[in-house]
Amino acid sequence: MTTPYQEALGSTLISRGVRERIILVAATLAQHSDDETQESLDELARLIDTAGADEVGRITQRRDAPDSTFYIGKGKAEELRELCLALDADTVVFDNDLSPAQQYNLEKLLGRTALDRTAVILDIFAQNAHTLEGKAQVELALLRYRLPRIRKGAKAGLSQQGGGIGTRGPGETKLESDRRRIGERISRLDRELEELQKTRQEQRKGRARSGLGSVAIVGYTNAGKSSLLNRLTSAGVLVENRLFATLDPTTRRLALPGGEPVLLSDTVGFVRRLPHGLIEAFKSTLEVAAMSDLLVHVVDSSAVDPNGQIAAVREILSEIGAAHVPELLVFNKADLEPDQAKRLVYENNGSVAVSALTGEGLDELLLLVGDRMRSLTTVVELLVPYDRGDIVATVHREGEVVSTANEENAMRIRARLADASAGRLSEFVVVK
Numbered sequence: 001m002t003t004p005y006q007e008a009l010g011s012t013l014i015s016r017g018v019r020e021r022i023i024l025v026a027a028t029l030a031q032h033s034d035d036e037t038q039e040s041l042d043e044l045a046r047l048i049d050t051a052g053a054d055e056v057g058r059i060t061q062r063r064d065a066p067d068s069t070f071y072i073g074k075g076k077a078e079e080l081r082e083l084c085l086a087l088d089a090d091t092v093v094f095d096n097d098l099s100p101a102q103q104y105n106l107e108k109l110l111g112r113t114a115l116d117r118t119a120v121i122l123d124i125f126a127q128n129a130h131t132l133e134g135k136a137q138v139e140l141a142l143l144r145y146r147l148p149r150i151r152k153g154a155k156a157g158l159s160q161q162g163g164g165i166g167t168r169g170p171g172e173t174k175l176e177s178d179r180r181r182i183g184e185r186i187s188r189l190d191r192e193l194e195e196l197q198k199t200r201q202e203q204r205k206g207r208a209r210s211g212l213g214s215v216a217i218v219g220y221t222n223a224g225k226s227s228l229l230n231r232l233t234s235a236g237v238l239v240e241n242r243l244f245a246t247l248d249p250t251t252r253r254l255a256l257p258g259g260e261p262v263l264l265s266d267t268v269g270f271v272r273r274l275p276h277g278l279i280e281a282f283k284s285t286l287e288v289a290a291m292s293d294l295l296v297h298v299v300d301s302s303a304v305d306p307n308g309q310i311a312a313v314r315e316i317l318s319e320i321g322a323a324h325v326p327e328l329l330v331f332n333k334a335d336l337e338p339d340q341a342k343r344l345v346y347e348n349n350g351s352v353a354v355s356a357l358t359g360e361g362l363d364e365l366l367l368l369v370g371d372r373m374r375s376l377t378t379v380v381e382l383l384v385p386y387d388r389g390d391i392v393a394t395v396h397r398e399g400e401v402v403s404t405a406n407e408e409n410a411m412r413i414r415a416r417l418a419d420a421s422a423g424r425l426s427e428f429v430v431v432k
Contacts, residue, residue, distance in 0.1 A: 019052055019053050019054050020052070020053035020054070020090045020091055021053070021054055021056045021087065021088060021089045021090045021091075022048050022053045022054060022055050022056065022089065022090070022091050022092070022093050023055075023056060023057045023058065023059065023080070023083060023084060023087065023089045023091075023092045023093070024041050024044055024045060024048070024055055024057070024058040024059075024092075024093055024095065025058070025059050025060070025072065025080060025092055025093065025094045025095065026040065026041050026044075026058075026059075026060050026061075026094065026095035026096060027060070027061050027062070027063045027066060027071060027072055027096055028060060028061070028062045028063070029063060029064070029065065029066070030063075030064050030065075034060075034062070037060055037095075038060075039304065039305060039308075040095050040272065041058055041060070041095055042304075043271075043272065044093065044095050044117060044120070045058075047117070047120050047121065047124065047271075048093060048120060050124050051120055051123050051124050051127070052127075053091070056087045056088075056089055057083055057087050057089070059076070059079065059080055059083060061073065061076045066096065066102075068101075068102075069101075069102065069105050070102060070105055070106055070109070071094060071096055071098055071102050071106075077106065077109055077110075078109075080092060080110065081109060081110050081111075084110055084111075084112060089112065090112060090113070091112060091113045091114070091115060092106070092110060092112065092113070092114050092115070093114075093115045093116065093117070093119075093120060094114070094115070094116045094117065095116075095117050096116065096117070097116050097117065097118055097273075098114065098115075098116040100148045100149045103115075103116070103149060104149075117273060118145060118273075118275040118277075119145070121271065121274065121275055121278065122138070122141055122142050122145060122275060122277075122278065125138045125141070125278060126138050126139075126142060132196070133193070133196045133200075136189050136192050136193055136196070137193065137278075137281040137282050138278075138281070139189060140186060140189040140190070140193065140277075140281045141275065141277040141278045141280070141281040141282075143182055143185060143186050143189070144186065144277050144281075145275070145277055146182075147179060147182050147183075147186075150179065150182070193281075200287075212253075212261055212262055212263050212398065212418075213260075213262040213263070213293045213294070213373050213376070213377075213418060214262065214263045214265065214288075214291065214292040214293050214294075215254070215262050215263065215264050215265070215292060215293065215294045215295075215296055215369060215373070216264075216265045216267055216288050216289040216292035216294075216295055216296070216325075217229055217264065217265065217266050217267060217295075217296045217298060218267050218270070218289050218295050218296070218297055218298070218313060218317065218322075219269065219270070219297055219298035219299060219300075219309075219313060220269060220270055220271065220298075220299065220300065220303075220309040220310075220312065220313055221269025221270060221271050222269060222300065223269065223298045223299055223300040223303075223309070223332055223333075224298055224300065224332040224333060224356045224357075225266050225267070225269065225298050226250075226266055227332075227356035227357065228296075228298055228330070228332065228354070228356040229250065229252065229264060229266045230356075231356045231359065231362065232254055232264065232362065232366075233252035233253070233254050233264060249265050249266055249267050249268070249288050250265065250266045251263050251264065251265040251266075251288075252264050252265075256366055256369060256370040256373065257363075257366050257367055257370050258370050258374070258400045259396070259400060259401075260370070260373070260374075260398075260399055260400040260416070261397070261398075262293075262369070262373060264296075265288045265292070267286065267288060267289055268282060268286070270312060270313045270316045271312065272308070272309075272312045273312075274312075274316055279316065279319055279320065283320060286320045286322075287320070289317065289320065289322045289325065290320055290321045290322040290325065292322075292325055293325070293326070293373065293376055294325065294326050294327075294328060294369065294372050294373060294376070295317070295322065295325050295326065295327045295328065296328050296330055296365075296369065297310070297313060297327050297328065297329050297330065298330050298332050299329060299330065299331050299332065299344070300332060300333050301331035301332060301333050301334055301336070301337055301340055301341040301344055301353060302333045302336040302337040302340065302341075306331070306340075306344060310329070326372060326376075328350070328351070328352075328368060328369065328372055329348050329350070329351035329352075330351065330352055330353075330354055330365060331344045331345060331348075331351060331352070331353045331354070332354055332355065332356055333355060333356075333357070334353040334354060334355045334360055334361060335355040335357060335358050335360060341353040350368075352364050352365050352368055374400065374416055376418070377399065377400075377416040377417055377418050378416070378417060378418075378419065378422060379402060379414060379415070379416050380414070380415060380416075380417055380422050380425075380429050380430075381412065381413070381414050381429070381430040382395065382412070382413045382414075382415065382425060382428040382429055382430060383407070383410040383411070383412055383413075383428060383430055384410055384411050384413060384428050385409065385410050386409070386410060386411060388428075391425065391428060392411065392413070394421075394425065395413055395415050395417070395425070398417060398418070398421040399415045399416050399417040399418070399421055400415060400416040401413060401414070401415045402414040402415055402416060412430075
C-alpha cells in the first residue's frame with residue numbers, strides 16, 4: 001500500500017513535461033531595504049527553478065507592516081491579479097510567510113494558487129527525499145504545514161490537487177477530509193521517527209566507542225559540501241548544481257596528514273528562513289552537527305552575499321544546539337572568484353580558501369583540520385608491554401603517536417588521544 005507521500009509524489013507537473021508559470025511577490029518591511037528584498041527574490045527564483053517552475057514576473061511593495069487580509073495592500077493585490085491574467089501565470093509565490101487566512105483570501109481574489117517561500121522549500125525537500133527517514137521527516141513537516149490550511153467548501157480549482165509546487169509530499173488529501181485522519185498520520189510519523197532516531201543514536205554510540213574524532217561539514221545549500229566530501233574521501237555522494245540536492249547525511253573515514261583518522265560527515269544544506277517545521281523534523285539528522293568535535297563551515301566564496309549566508313547558517317546552528325561547536329570557515333569555489341576568496345580569508349582569521357573542483361587549498365585545509373582536532377586532544381604517556389601489540393595498534397589507530405622509546409619490559413609511547421580513548425587505555429597510562 002502506498003503512503004500519501006508516494007501517491008502525491010507520483011503525479012507532478014514536471015513528470016508531464018510542463019513547468020508552472022510563477023509570479024514572485026514580496027513586501028519590503030520597515031527593517032529591510034529594497035536591495036535586500038530583490039536579493040531574497042533572486043534566491044526564491046532559484047528555489048522555484050529547482051522545484052521545476054519558471055518565474056515569469058515579480059511584484060514588490062514597501063509596507064510598514066503586513067496587511068492582515070492579503071499581506072500586500074488591497075490595491076497591490078488587484079494589480080497582482082491583473083499581472084497574473086496578462087502573463088497567464090499559474091501560481092503566485094510570496095517570499096514572505098502567509099497565514100492560512102491570507103493564503104485563502106489571495107486565492108479567492110486571484111483565482112489561482114497562492115503559496116509562500118516555506119511551501120516551495122518543503123516541495124523541494126519532498127522531491128529530494130529518498131531514504132525512509134528522509135521521506136518521513138519531509139512528510140511530517142508538510143502535514144504540519146498544511147493542517148491549518150485545510151478548508152471546507154473551497155473550490156476544487158484551488159485545492160492544489162493537480163500537481164505542481166506545493167502539492168508534492170503527502171498532499172492535502174481532499175479539502176473535506178477531517179483533521180483527525182491527518183492528526184493520526186502525524187502521530188504515527190512521530191513514532192516512526194522516534195524509532196529511527198534510536199537506531200541513529202545507537203550508530204553514533206558505536207562511532208563514539210571507536211574513539212575517532214568527528215567532523216561535520218555544514219553550510220549554505222549549494223556551497224559545495226558534497227563536492228568537498230567526495231574530493232576528500234571518494235564518498236560518491238550525489239552532486240548537482242541545484243539547491244538541496246542531498247538531504248541525508250553521509251559519513252566517511254578520513255585520514256589526516258598526521259595519520260590520525262576522523263569521521264567526516266556531510267549534512268543537509270541550510271538556507272535563509274529555513275522553515276521551522278523542517279528544522280524540527282530533521283532535528284535527529286542535524287544532530288550530527290551538534291554532536292561533532294569540529295564544524296567545517298563551507299561557504300560559496302563566489303556568492304553575492306557570502307557573509308549573509310554565513311549568518312544564516314550560524315542562526316540555524318544555534319537553533320539546533322550546535323553554536324558551541326568549534327568552527328573552521330572554508331571558502332569554497334575559490335577558482336571562480338579568486339580575489340573575493342582571498343579577501344574573505346583575510347577578513348576571517350584562521351579560515352582557508354579551497355576549490356573542491358580543482359583541489360586547490362585542500363592540503364592546507366587538512367592541515368588546519370588536523371591542528372584543530374589535535375587541540376581538542378591530550379598528550380598522554382603510556383607504557384605498553386611488548387606482548388601487547390594490539391594496544392600499540394589501537395594507539396596508532398585512534399590517535400597520533402608523538403614519540404616512542406624502548407625500555408626493558410615495555411614500550412614508552414607519547415601520543416595525542418581523545419579523552420574516550422585515553423580512558424579505555426587508562427591501565428597503560430603513566431601517572432605522573
